[in-house]
Amino acid sequence: MRYTKAIVISLLxxxxxxxxxxxxxxxxxxxxxxSPFVGFWxxxxxxxxxxxxxxxxxTQAPVTVLIxxxxxxxxxxxxxxxxxxxxxxxxxxxxxxxMEFQTHAAAGRVSELVGDRALELDRYNRHMGMGYGAExxxxxxQADPASKVALDAYTAGVNAWIDQLSPAKYPIEYKLLGYAPxxxxxxxxxxxxxxxxxTLASGADDLLMTNILRKYGSVITADLxxxxxxxxxxxxxxxxxWNFKPVSSRPSPPNDTTVNDMITWFTAGFRRPNxxxxxxxxxxxxxxxxxxxxxxxxxxHLTLSLPSIWYxxxxxxxxxxxxxxxxxxxxxxxIGFNKDxxxxxxxxxxxxxxxxxxxxxxxxHREYWHDNKWKPTRARIEVIKVKGKPDxxxxxxxxxxxxxxxxxxxxxxxxxIPIGYAARWIAHESSNDLACFYGLNRAKNFDDYRxxxxxxxxxxxxxxxxxxxxxxxxxxxxxxxxxxxxxxKFLLDGTDPADDWQGFIPADQNPLVKNPPRGFVSSxxxxxxxxxxxxxxxxxxxxxxxxxxxxxxxxxxxxxxxDSLRMLQNDNFNLRAADALPVMLPNIDVSRLNADQxxxxxxxxxxxxxxxxxxxxxxxFSEWTQRLLEAIWxxxxxxxxxxxxxxxxxxxxxxxxxRDPEARWFDNVKTPAHERMTDVLTQSFQAACDxxxxxxxxxxxxWAWGPHKSTSIRHLLPxxxxxxxxxxxxxxxxxxxxxxxxxxxxxxxxxxxxxxQPKAYGVFxxxxxxxxxxxxxxxLLETWRTGQLNExxxxxxxxxxxxxxxQKLVLK
Amino acid sequence: xxxxxxxxxxxxxxxxxxxxxxxxxxxxxxxxxxxxxxxQAFFAGFxxxxxxxxxxxxxxxxxxxxxxxxxxxxxxxxxxxxxxxxLVTAIVGGLVGGLAGLSGYFVRQVTQxxxxxxx
Numbered sequence: 001m002r003y004t005k006a007i008v009i010s011l012l013x014x015x016x017x018x019x020x021x022x023x024x025x026x027x028x029x030x031x032x033x034x035s036p037f038v039g040f041w042x043x044x045x046x047x048x049x050x051x052x053x054x055x056x057x058x059t060q061a062p063v064t065v066l067i068x069x070x071x072x073x074x075x076x077x078x079x080x081x082x083x084x085x086x087x088x089x090x091x092x093x094x095x096x097x098x099m100e101f102q103t104h105a106a107a108g109r110v111s112e113l114v115g116d117r118a119l120e121l122d123r124y125n126r127h128m129g130m131g132y133g134a135e136x137x138x139x140x141x142q143a144d145p146a147s148k149v150a151l152d153a154y155t156a157g158v159n160a161w162i163d164q165l166s167p168a169k170y171p172i173e174y175k176l177l178g179y180a181p182x183x184x185x186x187x188x189x190x191x192x193x194x195x196x197x198x199t200l201a202s203g204a205d206d207l208l209m210t211n212i213l214r215k216y217g218s219v220i221t222a223d224l225x226x227x228x229x230x231x232x233x234x235x236x237x238x239x240x241x242w243n244f245k246p247v248s249s250r251p252s253p254p255n256d257t258t259v260n261d262m263i264t265w266f267t268a269g270f271r272r273p274n275x276x277x278x279x280x281x282x283x284x285x286x287x288x289x290x291x292x293x294x295x296x297x298x299x300x301h302l303t304l305s306l307p308s309i310w311y312x313x314x315x316x317x318x319x320x321x322x323x324x325x326x327x328x329x330x331x332x333x334x335i336g337f338n339k340d341x342x343x344x345x346x347x348x349x350x351x352x353x354x355x356x357x358x359x360x361x362x363x364x365h366r367e368y369w370h371d372n373k374w375k376p377t378r379a380r381i382e383v384i385k386v387k388g389k390p391d392x393x394x395x396x397x398x399x400x401x402x403x404x405x406x407x408x409x410x411x412x413x414x415x416x417i418p419i420g421y422a423a424r425w426i427a428h429e430s431s432n433d434l435a436c437f438y439g440l441n442r443a444k445n446f447d448d449y450r451x452x453x454x455x456x457x458x459x460x461x462x463x464x465x466x467x468x469x470x471x472x473x474x475x476x477x478x479x480x481x482x483x484x485x486x487x488x489k490f491l492l493d494g495t496d497p498a499d500d501w502q503g504f505i506p507a508d509q510n511p512l513v514k515n516p517p518r519g520f521v522s523s524x525x526x527x528x529x530x531x532x533x534x535x536x537x538x539x540x541x542x543x544x545x546x547x548x549x550x551x552x553x554x555x556x557x558x559x560x561x562x563d564s565l566r567m568l569q570n571d572n573f574n575l576r577a578a579d580a581l582p583v584m585l586p587n588i589d590v591s592r593l594n595a596d597q598x599x600x601x602x603x604x605x606x607x608x609x610x611x612x613x614x615x616x617x618x619x620x621f622s623e624w625t626q627r628l629l630e631a632i633w634x635x636x637x638x639x640x641x642x643x644x645x646x647x648x649x650x651x652x653x654x655x656x657x658x659r660d661p662e663a664r665w666f667d668n669v670k671t672p673a674h675e676r677m678t679d680v681l682t683q684s685f686q687a688a689c690d691x692x693x694x695x696x697x698x699x700x701x702x703w704a705w706g707p708h709k710s711t712s713i714r715h716l717l718p719x720x721x722x723x724x725x726x727x728x729x730x731x732x733x734x735x736x737x738x739x740x741x742x743x744x745x746x747x748x749x750x751x752x753x754x755x756x757q758p759k760a761y762g763v764f765x766x767x768x769x770x771x772x773x774x775x776x777x778x779x780l781l782e783t784w785r786t787g788q789l790n791e792x793x794x795x796x797x798x799x800x801x802x803x804x805x806x807q808k809l810v811l812k
Numbered sequence: 813x814x815x816x817x818x819x820x821x822x823x824x825x826x827x828x829x830x831x832x833x834x835x836x837x838x839x840x841x842x843x844x845x846x847x848x849x850x851x852q853a854f855f856a857g858f859x860x861x862x863x864x865x866x867x868x869x870x871x872x873x874x875x876x877x878x879x880x881x882x883x884x885x886x887x888x889x890x891x892x893x894x895x896x897x898x899l900v901t902a903i904v905g906g907l908v909g910g911l912a913g914l915s916g917y918f919v920r921q922v923t924q925x926x927x928x929x930x931x
Contacts, residue, residue, distance in 0.1 A: 775879055
């Protein structure tokens with residue numbers, strides 16, 4: 001009996017410890033998580049800090065780091081090696097989990113952490129050649145000695161942080177998921193840059209457009225999907241002369257301009273990029289600014305997340321003194337300023353991803369047909385580790401175009417990925433984008449800016465520039481494939497060399513404008529140029545409303561200050577509504593509306609067309625336009641997964657409402673009645689009101705834009721609401737200069753006034769620390785939400801005295 | 813009482829260098845060495861460990877202005893209050909310590925029995 005009790009109780013104890021020491025499905029191991037010695041309690045950070053001297057292997061001389069009241073490190077190093085070492089070390093100190101997780105995702109390694117529910121995501125990233133592209137980029141970066149120093153020192157810095165980290169001090173996400181950080185490598189820096197290219201430059205409507213062409217023919221396709229919008233105000237002001245002689249051997253389209261017969265009907269389409277990802281930047285010249293020197297503003301829009309996407313730093317060495325937003329995982333400042341210049345970026349929607357048919361010789365996929373010959377494919381083996389399961393081994397075949405994303409007969413991750421197609425993607429090019437940022441960080445004038453830009457490949461950006469020599473400039477810049485008109489608007493024939501990319505546009509012939517007569521430069525992802533640019537970039541870009549609105553306001557602006565540019569960043573005017581309501585409102589049949597719908601209509605008519613938090617008009621307009629586009633186009637262009645297509649743009653729809661109110665497209669072919677424009681407008685308005693009433697109750701303040709939009713900034717791990725900022729009350733929206741939509745928005749706002757000394761301001765939605773247990777996890781959020789900016793502390797030396805410095809670290 | 817103090821001090825020292833479950837080894841050994849009854853063994857382990865876990869947790873909570881406790885409460889228990897994370901921490905630690913102490917007592921009974929039987 002005594003034996004039994006002793007054995008049973010001891011076993012029970014061991015069982016309890018075992019049960020608490022391991023995760024159960026998605027539930028973390030509670031023992032180590034709750035232990036105050038190693039668990040989550042250890043992740044809470046004190047609000048008071050003290051100076052530290054940190055003994056560390058890897059620096060060549062002591063590095064002084066001053067950390068300010070917002071948690072921004074100001075690094076003073078005695079050489080560039082130590083500067084990048086410290087950048088890696090400090091970034092890891094605040095953002096280790098985020099930087100590793102993002103590179104794991106890019107590399108297709110999420111299954112390692114969460115099991116086979118991420119398998120198809122991993123497979124997709126690997127089949128798109130993310131790892132292959134990162135290896136190509138790494139080669140390009142390592143070929144340049146300065147970039148190699150930066151990469152290796154940054155890597156050593158990250159690893160110096162990881163090496164001294166005890167499990168008790170692992171970021172909370174490791175504790176929740178139950179794994180440990182691994183060593184950083186230069187390849188991870190490359191993977192991070194690929195992730196950016198994947199986010200910003202993986203748009204491809206080729207398949208959807210091909211399906212439309214097949215179904216409706218070339219006349220209708222050209223009419224509904226024109227190569228230039230009605231309302232546009234391009235980045236390079238229309239009429240700007242091109243100061244270069246275009247390459248004479250520009251490619252021309254193959255004679256057979258109809259769709260190649262090899263291209264069969266598709267039951268698939270390609271993932272479309274999030275249309276709300278875009279950005280604004282502008283710079284006013286000395287003639288428009290109150291200071292007599294240029295002022296530059298930039299706000300890149302991305303899917304907002306926590307930990308914050310950007311990490312602020314000031315980097316000082318004998319070669320540089322730069323401040324700005326860095327990407328955790330990449331050396332250098334990406335968007336920022338130094339004593340002489342400031343620069344920023346917005347995305348260029350050039351078509352740099354195309355899909356080619358592949359004709360394999362046989363089921364071994366070893367050879368494919370191109371240029372009337374059988375050519376060998378290259379096989380790349382992808383081994384995907386899966387938590388709790390055996391490894392998954394995949395072979396991806398590469399033609400000279402790129403990887404065949406899915407082999408014929410395979411099942412796609414998203415039902416709409418083209419099966420049996422090779423992807424030609426700029427992300428697979430060898431490149432050294434680091435060198436561009438290295439150059440910009442150290443740029444002193446316009447010439448340095450031009451030299452730096454020539455080194456940049458992808459994702460193509462509108463690089464805006466201003467200097468205290470009173471130059472302003474902007475250039476849609478990256479490596480653009482040389483294409484014939486509309487090449488890649490539709491799927492391409494992978495057997496025909498005429499369909500291949502024909503080299504690249506020379507870097508010095510990328511669009512550029514310097515000191516235009518209008519006194520400002522700007523971009524908001526719209527068309528890069530007017531139609532006189534001698535090369536083809538794409539047939540579509542982001543809708544023009546943001547760009548047009550920015551240009552309207554900058555044209556009217558005189559004596560611009562930092563504050564007037566800040567106000568423009570927060571501009572909530574809905575230009576789409578101003579364009580469209582004059583056509584939409586008079587054509588609605590009021591007699592068919594019920595009492596509640598009439599109230600909504602009254603509020604819409606009274607609306608000043610600002611997407612402010614308390615406006616109901618913004619909610620009604622947004623829902624109405626969505627319903628309207630569906631009502632006009634869904635009957636012809638939404639056939640579900642059986643034949644994925646897309647709608648014409650809002651610009652094209654508006655043009656039709658203005659110029660062709662009797663167009664056949666207004667009729668819903670699925671109903672016996674013959675609908676006209678009035679019917680469609682009225683019905684879609686009713687449907688919009690009904691949807692809103694279902695969601696928010698009868699018309700009233702519950703329909704206001706802020707609560708309706710309910711912007712959320714979510715932690716990178718799905719479902720972790722406790723570490724997210726939900727229902728953030730802020731105005732703006734998609735297509736608004738203040739581009740804060742439900743999930744995306746300004747991920748960094750910066751305004752820099754140049755002069756003898758720069759005065760700079762900035763904020764992002766979140767905070768410097770990636771640790772939810774830090775006072776700096778989201779301490780900048782409220783400043784961002786209310787449209788304010790913090791002054792960015794630009795120090796000259798490590799001895800500068802300012803009350804904003806809260807902590808001094810010395811690495812030696 | 814001496815057991816509670818011993819378990820608290822020794823488990824604290826053990827956990828500074830060893831894995832979290834070293835607290836169970838400590839509670840087991842202390843109760844193996846001396847424990848008058850099953851109930852006292854359990855509560856010695858329970859209180860000894862729960863006190864250390866709770867005190868350390870409260871200290872970390874206070875030192876950091878409780879920044880994180882509420883968020884973890886929300887994540888683990890869907891309530892933004894520091895009480896529940898603290899309570900659950902103390903109970904989980906206490907249970908492991910208590911059961912380990914109880915095991916120590918019963919194993920002691922077996923060995924003492926053998927000693928008695930032999931003599």
